[in-house]
Amino acid sequence: MVCSKYASANGICISYFLLAISCLFPLQSVAKTVNETEQQIELAMQQLLHSEMQQWQQQAGLKQLDFKLQIKVPSGAKRLPLCQSQLTFDSAGGLPIGNVQRKVSCSDQGWNLYVRASVDVTATIPVANRVLKRGAVISAADIEWRSVQLGMSDRDLVTQSQQIIGQQVLRKIRRYKAIKVVQLSSPQWVNIGDRVIIEASSNGFYANMQGEALEAGGEGQAIRVRNLSSGKVIVAYPLAPGRVATKF
Incomplete structure (x- = not known):
């Protein structure tokens, strides 16, 4: 009887144990999916920011560029199924420096969310x-x-x-x-009221005359200048401090 009672008690314990195990497996499966989804988002964000920084380094011609990323996946990602297709990100203007945010989407699961990151850059x-x-x-x-x-x-x-x-x-x-x-x-080569030399040339003809700047401007900027000989106001372009040229 003692042995029978012992066996019966063990049977109850084993049943409870099997029940606990059967309940645990689904939880572990969900936890794994959540973990994989968060990792998937974080990895995709890292790759995106790495690509953006490397592209900027090449475009800017920087010899030395170092950066550190800290990705902040929102808590809502815990409820999302693993994306079976490639994650896509909305394009964003400007450099990813400091606090940045990107919208990430999964087309096959129909979800999207915003992911933030802290980007420390030294150049x-x-x-x-x-x-x-x-x-x-x-x-x-x-x-x-x-x-x-x-x-x-x-x-x-x-x-x-x-x-x-x-x-x-x-x-x-x-x-x-x-x-x-x-x-x-651009440097202001001419200021309002400056006396300037007006240079004019066309088909081998060259002349210069005194003028007065009615506007300030730098290289290549169109400004109004008064010809002091004729009193006529013309449009001229600064060539250097105190010198402007007309275009025909």
Whole structure:
């Protein structure tokens, strides 16, 4: 009886154990699917951002570019089935620097969600070796190459020294900071009220005359100039400080 009772008790324990195991397997299967879906999204996002950074490095002509990614897959991904097709991302403008967000979609499962990432970028770029104030014309002596950590505000930056040297400072440039396009402009070779030499040439004919600038402008910009001999107002184009040319 004792043995029979012991056997019966063991039978109950074994039944409970089998029931627990049978319940556990589906949970493990779901957990595996969730884990795989999250990993699938994270890996696809990593590949996308890597591709975008490498493409920018080639386009910008950067010799040295380092970046670190931290992908943040939303909690809603836990409820999504594994995508059997290739994940697709909406295109986004600008460089993936700082906090970025991309919309990822799965066509065969019909789901989409937004994935965020933190992108830390360090690049070797030309920077000013001193503070450059508004109006200064930048020379080669003002520029040096340094490894700089970039932030979200540095997306519209200049990556080549030839794009900086000879330009005029439109907005103050800080020392050893990324130089942005909006901080630069073509130098103002002519200011309003300046006396200028007007050069005119056509079919071998050349002449020059005195003029007065009615507008300010830099290289290639069309400005109004008054011919002081005739009083006529013409359109001319700055060639250098104090010199403009007409086009026929």
